[in-house]
Amino acid sequence: MASIVIIGGGPAGLSAAIYAARANMQAVVLYQNGGALEKTEKIENYFGFEQAISGPELLARGRAQAARLGAHLVQAEVTGVEYAETGFQVHTTAGNYAADAVILATGAPRAVPKIEGVAAFEGRGVSYCAICDAFFYRGKAVAVLGNGEYALEEARVLLPVAGAVTLLTNGAEAPAVLPEGLAVDTRPVRAVAGGETVEKAEFADGGALAVSGVFLAYGTAGSAELARKLGAETEGTRVRVDERMATNVPGLFAAGDCTGGLLQVARAVADGAQAGLSAVKFVRDAK
Incomplete structure (x- = not known):
């Protein structure tokens, strides 16, 4: 049928x-x-x-x-x-x-989380689709913003392509089981920053993570x-x-x-x- x-x-x-x-x-x-x-x-x-x-x-x-x-x-x-x-x-x-x-x-x-720079860098390092855009980040460091199954699925798509993938949970608890090779940072994210394109994710505690791309996979x-x-x-x-x-x-x-x-x-x-x-x-x- x-x-x-x-x-x-x-x-x-x-x-x-x-x-x-x-x-x-x-x-x-x-x-x-x-x-x-x-x-x-x-x-x-x-x-x-x-x-x-x-x-x-x-x-x-x-x-x-x-x-x-x-x-x-x-x-x-x-x-x-x-x-x-x-x-x-x-x-x-x-x-x-x-x-x-x-x-x-x-x-x-x-509503997506209100993080400074997300809207400004759409198409210039901020992406909503790993399958669509993973190719452009071959060998580069990227981050996935989220902490649920959807975020983990996006990370799985990126891991074989990108140089490094970090899951940014934005203050939420990290998932109990993670794909091999996926790094995690649980600090609240303050902003996505850079010049012409994304260069880093900035945290509320003043720290930063150097990345060339941020993939939004918040919620489901x-x-x-x-x-x-x-x-x-x-x-x-x-x-x-x-x-x-x-x-x-x-x-x-x-x-x-x-x-x-x-x-x-x-x-x-x-x-x-x-x-x-x-x-x-x-x-x-x-x-």
Whole structure:
């Protein structure tokens, strides 16, 4: 059976799963949490509910509906997506999943840490994609800013290429298990500094680490980060899609808040439905 993997378990992702499952596709929903909806106390503007409903209750109903229709829901962190021999391979903390099509629906991104110089050096030593930019740092010292599985996955990509890789946890505790060869510095980061390009990471205690590049992998990989790794077009933190919720990468779709626009449940559900139907059509046409 053809497989459609949906990354994100909010209203957009669950809606996509419902439509994919009803089309007799193997729909897999990979999610960490319910995103913004899970934190919403009361919803009064969603069609069909005479009385207000809480975000967690609406989310629970959506999950139950998707599961009843045959979708497989897996709570795990997605650390990367790459092309496979046929389709895609989605890497998670719970194993890898093969997919004929992928739908990104992780919601709007979290704020990145406010570190001086990060925005100023974007494209000049600050990167959000190790797979995209590791080549430019062959034999050079680089740093990865983050402390979760996403940051470790970025470090694994860089280790065989860069001269030295240091994980900057920005004051957080270092992961218990580290890839061989990865250095760690847990000091809070004050700034990314340099001249024309990045030259160092400066710490709050006055110290510094000489690096040619800083890769941001703070928190978990969002839709824009995953899209960039596959060559999909983005605008800032927004994934660019057409009216079918398709990206410029065949088989890759996006839905909901990660595409920008009206950040409302009704819009996310509609986007998810369209993405699900478009993914189904793509898979069927490819067979």
